Amino acid sequence: MAWVNAIIQGVLTGGLYALFACGLSLMFGVMKVVNLAHGDLAVVAGYIAIGVITVTHIPVLWSFLIVVPVMAALGYVLQRTIIQGALDRGVLTTLMVTFGLSVVIENGLLQFFSANSRGIGVGLSLITASFSIGSQIQIAYLLVLIFAVAVLVLLGLQFFLSKSKFGRLIRASADDPEATQLAGADYRHVFGIAAALAFATVALGGIAYGMYSQLSPTTGTDTILLFAFAAVVIGGLGSLWGTLLGGVVLGVAQQIGAQINISDEVLAGYIVFLAVLVLRPQGLIGRRAQS
Amino acid sequence: MTAPAVEGNGSRANGASPLLEISDLAVHHGQLRALDSISLQVFAGEVYAIIGANGAGKSTLLRTIAGLHHPSTGSVRFDGADVTGLRPEQRARQGIVMVPEGRRLFGSLSVEENLKVGATYARQGPWTIDRVYEMFGWMRERRSQRTAQLSGGEQQAVAIGRALVANPRVLLLDELSLGLAPVVVQRIYGMMPQILSTGITVLLVEQDVSQALRVASHIQCLLEGRTTLQGRPTDVTAEQVERAYFGLASSASGGQPAEGSDA
Numbered sequence: 028m029a030w031v032n033a034i035i036q037g038v039l040t041g042g043l044y045a046l047f048a049c050g051l052s053l054m055f056g057v058m059k060v061v062n063l064a065h066g067d068l069a070v071v072a073g074y075i076a077i078g079v080i081t082v083t084h085i086p087v088l089w090s091f092l093i094v095v096p097v098m099a100a101l102g103y104v105l106q107r108t109i110i111q112g113a114l115d116r117g118v119l120t121t122l123m124v125t126f127g128l129s130v131v132i133e134n135g136l137l138q139f140f141s142a143n144s145r146g147i148g149v150g151l152s153l154i155t156a157s158f159s160i161g162s163q164i165q166i167a168y169l170l171v172l173i174f175a176v177a178v179l180v181l182l183g184l185q186f187f188l189s190k191s192k193f194g195r196l197i198r199a200s201a202d203d204p205e206a207t208q209l210a211g212a213d214y215r216h217v218f219g220i221a222a223a224l225a226f227a228t229v230a231l232g233g234i235a236y237g238m239y240s241q242l243s244p245t246t247g248t249d250t251i252l253l254f255a256f257a258a259v260v261i262g263g264l265g266s267l268w269g270t271l272l273g274g275v276v277l278g279v280a281q282q283i284g285a286q287i288n289i290s291d292e293v294l295a296g297y298i299v300f301l302a303v304l305v306l307r308p309q310g311l312i313g314r315r316a317q318s
Numbered sequence: 319m320t321a322p323a324v325e326g327n328g329s330r331a332n333g334a335s336p337l338l339e340i341s342d343l344a345v346h347h348g349q350l351r352a353l354d355s356i357s358l359q360v361f362a363g364e365v366y367a368i369i370g371a372n373g374a375g376k377s378t379l380l381r382t383i384a385g386l387h388h389p390s391t392g393s394v395r396f397d398g399a400d401v402t403g404l405r406p407e408q409r410a411r412q413g414i415v416m417v418p419e420g421r422r423l424f425g426s427l428s429v430e431e432n433l434k435v436g437a438t439y440a441r442q443g444p445w446t447i448d449r450v451y452e453m454f455g456w457m458r459e460r461r462s463q464r465t466a467q468l469s470g471g472e473q474q475a476v477a478i479g480r481a482l483v484a485n486p487r488v489l490l491l492d493e494l495s496l497g498l499a500p501v502v503v504q505r506i507y508g509m510m511p512q513i514l515s516t517g518i519t520v521l522l523v524e525q526d527v528s529q530a531l532r533v534a535s536h537i538q539c540l541l542e543g544r545t546t547l548q549g550r551p552t553d554v555t556a557e558q559v560e561r562a563y564f565g566l567a568s569s570a571s572g573g574q575p576a577e578g579s580d581a
Contacts, residue, residue, distance in 0.1 A: 192438065195427070199435045202424040209384060209418060211410035211439030211484060 028163040033286040035164060037279030041258075042174030043239060045274030046232040047251050048258035049181060049267060050225035056265040057201040057221040060110055060121045064128040065229060066252030071132060072098050072233030073242040074140065076147055087148035087238070095230045102226025103219040110222065111215055129248060136244035144246070147237035154238055173235045177274070180228055181267050187224075188267075197221050257300040263310020272311055335398060337362045337519055338383070338414075338488050343392030345375075345382050345543075352378040353543045356392070360488065360536075365510065365520045367534035369527050371563060374540040376523040377419055380492050383521070384416040385409045397487070411439050413487030419496060419523075421477040423465040429476055430461035436480035443485025444516045450479035453512055471502035478506070482513065489513065491522035495529060507533055527559060541565045 047069065054060045062068075075097060076090040085093070105128075113124040148154055157167040188194035196217050200207045204214040236242065236251060254277065262273025277296050284295020303310065336359035345353040353375045360366045368376045381387045383394055385406035393402045401409055410416075424432050433447045451458040454475045465473055474494060481489060495503040503526070510533055514520065524530040530537060531551045538548040539562040547554065547562035560566070 192434075195431055195435060196438060198426055199424045199431075202426055203422050205386065205406075206418060206422040206424065207435065208386070208406040209410055209416050209422075210436045210480065211407050211415075212435070213405070213407045 028161065029286060030283070032164045033282040034279055035166065036170070037282035038275050039166070039170040039174045039278070040282065041271070041275030041278030042170070042177035043232070043235055043274070044254050044258045044277050045271040046173065046177045046180065046228060046235055047255035048262070048270045048274055049177075049184065050228040050232070051252075051255045052259045052262075052264065052267065052270050053184070053221060053225040053228070055259075057197055058106070058110070058114065058121075058218050059118050060114065060125070062110075062225075063122065063125040063252065064132060064247075065125075065255055066247030066250070067129045067132040067136075068098070068101075068226065068247070069229050069233035069236065069251045070136065070242050070244065070247040072230040073147060073237035074136065075230075076234045076237060077145060080147070087151060088153070090147075091231060091234055094234060095227045098230035099223040099227040102222040102224075102229075105226075106219045106222030107215060111218065114218075129252075133244050133247060140244065142243060142245075144241040144243035145237075146241045147234060169238060173239065176231060176235065177271065180231060181271055184224065184228075185267050193217075193220065254296075257296060259310075261300055261303045261311060263312040266310070266312045269310055269312035276311065334361060336360055336395075337397055338521065339395040340379075340383065341393050341395070343379070343382065343394070344390050345378055345387050346390050347378075351543055353382070353389075353540075356540070356543075356545060358538055358545075358548070360519060360521050362519050363514070363517070364535045365514065365522065365533055367530040367537045368521070368523045368540060369525070369530045369537055369559075369563065370540035372525070373542075375543040376525075376540055377492055378543075379540070380416060380490050380521070380523050381418075384414060384490055407439070410484060411441070413441055413485070414490065415481045415484045415486035415488070416490035417474075417477050417481045417492060417494070419492040421470075421473045423473055423476055423480070425464070425466055427465070428462050429457060429465060429468070432465060432476055432480050433461075433483055437483040440483055441485040441487075445482045445485050447479075447483055450482055453509060454479065469502075470498050471506065474498060474502075474506055478509070478513075482518075486518055488519045488521055491520060493523055493525060495524065495526045503529065527563065531559070539563055 051062060051065045054062045072094050076094045079085060079090050079093050080087055109124055109128070110121060113120040154169050157165045159165050188197060196207065196212050197220070200212070200214040200217040207214045207217065232251065233242070236246070258273035258277050259270060260273070261276050262269030262271070276299060280299040281292045281296040285292035338360040340356060340358045343353055343356040344351065356379060358366070368379060370376050378387060382389055385404060385408070389402065393400055395401065396409070396412060396414060401412070401414070424435060427435065430447070433450060437447060451461070456472070457475065457479070465476055468476065494506055498506070507529060510520070522530070534551055536549070537551055537554070539546050539559065541562065542565070546565065547558060
């Protein structure tokens with residue numbers, strides 16, 4: 028029964044990891060940008076949520092109504108300014124620029140908010156409540172909610188990219204930016220919108236993690252970015268459903284590791300990550316792009 | 319006008335102003351001068367062909383007109399307005415639409431999605447996706463296929479269709495025949511009358527000189543970034559074309575563009 032529990036918990040945590048990963052996957056899939064500041068931006072979103080909740084007394088769950096648009100706008104602006112500037116100089120430059128951004132954000136947060144960790148909505152019944160199946164399986168409502176949000180976000184992204192006019196332009200720009208220009212589309216604007224979408228998912232991931240666990244200035248790089256990377260690589264780049272699968276596999280691996288020995292939780296996840304890299308580098312769903 | 323330029327100005331110079339006018343254009347790729355003092359005038363309804371050997375600057379010229387390269391000097395005027403400072407997408411929306419060399423289809427999109435992208439910012443006009451399907455009969459039933467599954471000629475047809483649904487006023491065709499079998503090239507150029515009948519003006523770049531001479535109403539030959547010959551295909555001799563193309567004898571000094579000859 029303990030193993031069943033581990034798998035259920037792993038699958039649900041996988042939803043959180045998929046939420047981290049889909050923005051990273053989208054930015055890479057469309058702009059070929061590996062956003063090393065991805066995790067730090069999630070932490071920023073979490074801190075904004077804490078600030079918004081403190082100042083406006085908005086219910087914790089509804090904070091996303093403010094944080095998501097703010098982060099989406101930030102995504103558009105960052106893409107149109109420093110990330111596009113880096114892209115124009117070559118794909119490798121984006122690595123350095125987003126790494127720099129990551130360092131600046133992390134140290135800015137340390138400077139202004141200290142190294143203390145903080146949670147979102149600490150003590151709320153929503154966050155601590157759970158229900159039981161049998162005697163050994165306890166499932167937190169929050170994890171179920173996060174998993175549901177992750178699935179909805181992925182469904183929404185998938186639908187938008189495959190069915191909408193603008194989604195089509197995003198896929199076209201990912202294939203060949205210059206050719207989309209010849210069709211009258213401003214690919215820089217298209218990239219900006221894609222970044223806004225990615226940052227919106229980052230915002231949800233940051234809030235979710237702040238509620239699920241604790242945020243500190245270093246959480247972004249030492250947890251969120253790494254888990255996002257692992258989920259993307261396990262699932263397969265460019266495939267949104269692969270991202271969910273990657274998150275779930277990572278989550279399950281971690282929980283099974285923890286079941287064997289609590290100190291092996293994180294290690295087990297990375298062992299699976301490495302195994303996939305070696306044995307199936309294209310990821311579990313090795314299909315190209317969203318179709 | 320210098321010797322090799324043969325200009326038969328009949329129908330071109332009826333006081334009409336050119337639809338597309340390039341004046342004294344120079345384009346550099348870094349230190350390399352790709353184009354030097356190029357001028358040309360394309361009038362509505364013409365098929366204007368740029369010919370020349372590999373590296374003559376033909377594609378650079380077309381890409382500069384489309385806005386993908388920035389000239390170091392000179393100007394591009396379209397329908398009387400200076401468009402030199404406009405970005406490629408702005409020019410496309412005004413009706414300067416290019417079919418790029420190598421087709422450049424969106425590989426992860428289906429045939430129909432490729433056409434839909436082309437139609438996203440389309441001007442008003444006769445061309446629709448349906449009309450493209452009518453022109454290329456096979457395309458409708460294969461519209462949901464990825465373009466990678468198509469043959470080279472079919473891909474070229476989709477690329478032309480993608481440009482047509484934008485309802486261009488000037489269609490820029492860059493090396494249509496590249497990598498295609500002669501019979502396929504014949505078939506694609508066979509579509510030209512249908513395209514012209516809808517009032518589209520064509521400016522094309524072609525390495526295959528005989529093909530260009532067959533379809534063009536006006537040709538201009540480039541050599542190492544300079545104009546070596548221009549005129550109507552009927553007014554130039556095969557020998558003149560050969561000299562202009564390879565830069566032999568008298569044309570090696572570099573013919574001057576026909577500035578002012580149409581005034």
